[in-house]
Amino acid sequence: xxxxxxxxxxxxxxxxxxxxxxxxxxxxxxxxxxxxxxxxxxxxxxxxxxxxxxxxxxxxxxxxxxxxxxxxxxxxxxxxxxxxxxxxxxxxxxxxxxxxxxxxxxxxxxxxxxxxxxxxxxxxxxxxxxxxxxxxxxxxxxxxxxxxxxxxxxxxxxxxxxxxxxxxxxxxxxxxxxxxxxxxxxxxxxxxxxxxxxxxxxxxxxxxxxxxxxxxxxxxxxxxxxxxxxxxxxxxxxxxxxxxxxxxxxxxxxxxxxxxxxxxxxxxxxxxxxxxxxxxxxxxxxxxxxxxxxxxxxxxxxxxxxxxxxxxxxxxxxxxxxxxxxxxxxxxxxxxxxxxxxxxxxxxxxxxxxxxxxxxxxxxxxxxxxxxxxxxxxxxxxxxxxxxxxxxxxxxxxxxxxxxxxxxxxxxxxxx
Numbered sequence: 001x002x003x004x005x006x007x008x009x010x011x012x013x014x015x016x017x018x019x020x021x022x023x024x025x026x027x028x029x030x031x032x033x034x035x036x037x038x039x040x041x042x043x044x045x046x047x048x049x050x051x052x053x054x055x056x057x058x059x060x061x062x063x064x065x066x067x068x069x070x071x072x073x074x075x076x077x078x079x080x081x082x083x084x085x086x087x088x089x090x091x092x093x094x095x096x097x098x099x100x101x102x103x104x105x106x107x108x109x110x111x112x113x114x115x116x117x118x119x120x121x122x123x124x125x126x127x128x129x130x131x132x133x134x135x136x137x138x139x140x141x142x143x144x145x146x147x148x149x150x151x152x153x154x155x156x157x158x159x160x161x162x163x164x165x166x167x168x169x170x171x172x173x174x175x176x177x178x179x180x181x182x183x184x185x186x187x188x189x190x191x192x193x194x195x196x197x198x199x200x201x202x203x204x205x206x207x208x209x210x211x212x213x214x215x216x217x218x219x220x221x222x223x224x225x226x227x228x229x230x231x232x233x234x235x236x237x238x239x240x241x242x243x244x245x246x247x248x249x250x251x252x253x254x255x256x257x258x259x260x261x262x263x264x265x266x267x268x269x270x271x272x273x274x275x276x277x278x279x280x281x282x283x284x285x286x287x288x289x290x291x292x293x294x295x296x297x298x299x300x301x302x303x304x305x306x307x308x309x310x311x312x313x314x315x316x317x318x319x320x321x322x323x324x325x326x327x328x329x330x331x332x333x334x335x336x337x338x339x340x341x342x343x344x345x346x347x348x349x350x351x352x353x354x355x356x357x358x359x360x361x362x363x364x365x366x367x368x369x370x371x372x373x374x375x376x377x378x379x380x381x382x383x384x385x386x387x388x389x390x391x392x393x394x395x396x397x398x399x400x401x402x403x404x405x406x407x408x409x410x411x412x413x414x415x416x
Contacts, residue, residue: 030345030346030347030348031346031347032346032403032407034161035157035161035403035406035407036347036399036403038157038160038161038402038406039157039398039399039400039402039403039406040399042153042156042157042402043395043398043399043402045153046149046150046153046398046402047131047136047395047398049072049076049149049152050129050136050141050145050146050149050393051129052072053069053072053115053140053145053148053149054124054128054129054136054138054139054140054141054145055124055128055129055138056068056069056124057117057119057120057121057122057123057124057125057139058094058115058116058117058140058145058175059116059117059118059119059120059121059123059178060092060093060094060116060117060118060175060176060177060178060179061093061179062093062094062120062121063093063094065121066093066094066095066115066116066175067094067095069094069115069145070086070094070095070097070115070173070175073097073115073148073152073173074086074097074099076149076152077097077099077152077155077171078099079156080101080152080155080156080159081101081159082099082100082101082155082171083099083100083101084097084098084099085097085098085099085100086098087187088183089174089175089176089183089184089187090183091182091183092174092175092176092179092182092183092184093175093176094115094116094175094176095175096172096173096174096175096183096184096187097115097171097172097173098170098171098172098173098187098191099170099171100168100169100170100171101155101166101168101169102167102168102169103163103164103165103166103167103168103169103413104164104165105164105165105166105167105413106167107165107166107167107196107197107412107413107415108166108167108168108169108170108194108195108196108197108373109166109168109169109170109195109196109197109198109199109409109412109413110169110170110171110172110191110192110195110197110198110199110365110373111151111154111155111169111170111171111172111198111199111201111405112171112172112173112174112188112198112199112200112201112361112365113144113147113148113151113173113174113200113201113202113361113380114144114173114174114175114176114177114178114181114361115140115144115145115148115173115174115175116174116175116176116177116178116179117139117140117143117145117178118178118387119139119140123139124138124139127139127389129141131395134394134395134396135392135393135394135395136392136393136395137390137391137392137393138391139391140391141383141391141392141393142203142380142381142382142383142384142386142391142392142393143202143203143380143383143386143387143391144177144201144202144203144380146203146380146381146383146393146398147201147202147203147379147380147381148173148201150201150379150380150381150398150401150402150405151171151201151405153402154402154405154406154409155169155171157402157406158406158409158410161406163406163409163410163413165410165413165414166409166412166413169409170191170195172184172187172188172191174187174188174361177360177361180216180323180324181324181361181364184361185324185361185364188361188364188365189364189365189367192364192365192366192367192373192375193367193372193373195365195372195373196372196373196374196412196415197336197373197374197375197376197412198362198365198366198373198374198375198376199375199376199377199379199405199408200360200361200362200365200375200376200377200378200379201379201380202360202362202377202378202379202380203378203380203381203382203383203386203393204354204378204379204380204382204383205382205383205384206352206382207344207349207350207351207352207382208351208352208353208354208378209337209340209351209352209353209354209376209377209378209379210327210353210354210355210356210360210362210376210377210378211329211330211333211334211337211353211354211355211376211377212290212326212327212328212329212330212333212355212356213326213327213355213356213357213358213359213360213362213363213377214260214288214289214290214326214356214357214358214359215288215289215290215292215322215323215324215325215326215359215363216286216287216288216323216324216359217287217288217289217295217298217320217321217322217323218284218285218286218287218320218321218323219251219254219263219284219285219287219298219302219318219319219320219321220282220283220284220318220319220320220321221244221247221248221251221265221282221283221284221285221306221316221317221318222280222281222282222316222317222318222319223240223241223243223244223247223280223281223282223314223315223316223317224240224279224280224314224315225237225238225239225240225243225277225278225279225280225281225311225313225314225315226238226277226279226313227276227277227278227279228276228277229275229276229277230274230275230276230277231275234277237277237279238277238279238311238312238313238314239277239278239311240270240278240279240280240281240311240314241270241271241278241281242310242311243281243309243310243311243314243316244268244270244281244282244283246309246310246311247283247305247306247316247318248265248268248283250305250306250308251263251265251285251302251305251306251318252265254285254287254298254301254302254305255287256294256297259289259290259291259294260288260289260290260357261287261288261289261290261291261294261298262286262287262288262289262357263285263286263287263298264285264286264287265283265284265285266284266285266286267283267284268281268282268283269281269282269283270282287320288357288358288359289326290326290328290329290355291326292322292325292326295320295322298320299318299319299320302318302320303318306318323359324359324360324361324363324364325363325364326359326363327360327362327363327365327366327375327377328366328368329355330366330368330371332371332374333353333366333374333375333376334353335374336374336376336412337351337353337376338353339408339411339416340376340404340408341353343403343404343407343408343411344400344404346403346407347400347403349400351404354378356377356378360377362375362377376408379401379404379405379408380401381393381394381397381398381401382394382397382401
């Protein structure tokens with residue numbers, strides 16, 4: 001056997017002995033084997049806690065279920081040494097869970113994610129947590145209860161390693177992200193302004209991290225006409241539904257492919273009686289944008305377009321409502337993504353930085369006017385089919401993502 005082949009074999013054997021449960025062969029000279037073993041040791045307990053959380057309904061409007069998840073997360077934070085504050089988040093049905101740890105370093109770090117889901121009461125009983133192969137299924141398993149537990153277990157490992165290289169380490173769990181974080185956005189904005197780094201634990205679809213997300217706005221279209229009997233005097237009415245349809249067709253091109261702005265009409269309402277010409281009609285469009293200035297542009301364009309009417313004597317109004325700002329692409333987040341990739345390479349893996357069309361709380365955490373803090377999203381458990389009955393989380397991603405989170409905190413503590 002050639003010498004270089006013998007050396008390679010020894011490296012593989014060393015890796016296998018120290019990291020037997022990890023799916024890929026890891027170069028022993030690169031990986032922090034003590035950290036890897038600590039992450040492996042916590043995989044099964046994390047899955048047990050994930051089972052508990054997934055089997056609790058915690059839709060954004062479910063105060064009871066949100067309260068139960070809140071209690072579990074608060075207790076787990078206390079167990080890793082954090083001081084915990086429960087903060088009301090009106091109009092949200094649930095409360096924010098904020099944990100803080102004091103260290104001996106100079107940089108402030110925040111880890112954050114939501115614990116509400118898009119699913120209604122009874123969904124957990126209908127689709128309880130289950131494992132098929134390496135995938136876990138259930139409402140909120142990836143988005144984002146898996147991410148919340150990654151934070152807690154990473155903190156537990158960091159404490160075991162004696163990591164204190166931070167000034168304040170803040171954890172924020174919020175209960176209303178799935179409905180634009182109306183009650184928690186102010187706290188996210190306030191806390192993040194004092195941070196050097198913020199990691200957001202939304203679920204990635206693969207070995208990626210997110211360096212930019214779109215903002216979200218709603219475009220509201222309202223038409224007022226005149227009611228009349230649909231059979232005996234339809235001509236006396238002014239059909240708001242027909243005018244609404246006309247306006248939707250006229251407004252169908254509000255988006256801008258060049259700027260990555262999309263406007264899609266998704267909710268339409270008109271009339272409640274078959275024999276009455278509808279007096280009112282309304283529609284709402286989902287708008288996504290990477291440039292917040294697009295809100296003003298879409299509003300101005302829509303105001304001009306709606307002046308052309310099909311049904312006379314109808315009143316048409318349009319309003320663009322800013323729901324969530326974009327997390328703009330920036331050099332510092334790209335740099336932090338490169339740090340994540342270098343850490344993943346210790347495991348024989350790699351991470352790709354991506355920009356996503358959805359919107360997240362990263363938009364509230366990033367302050368474009370100052371360029372701070374440095375924000376990185378997509379740090380959560382790998383998963384897919386989010387917001388569907390087939391949502392799943394990749395259980396094989398738990399160990400590498402725990403490893404990544406701890407090493408990222410250590411790197412950020414040093415200002416890397």
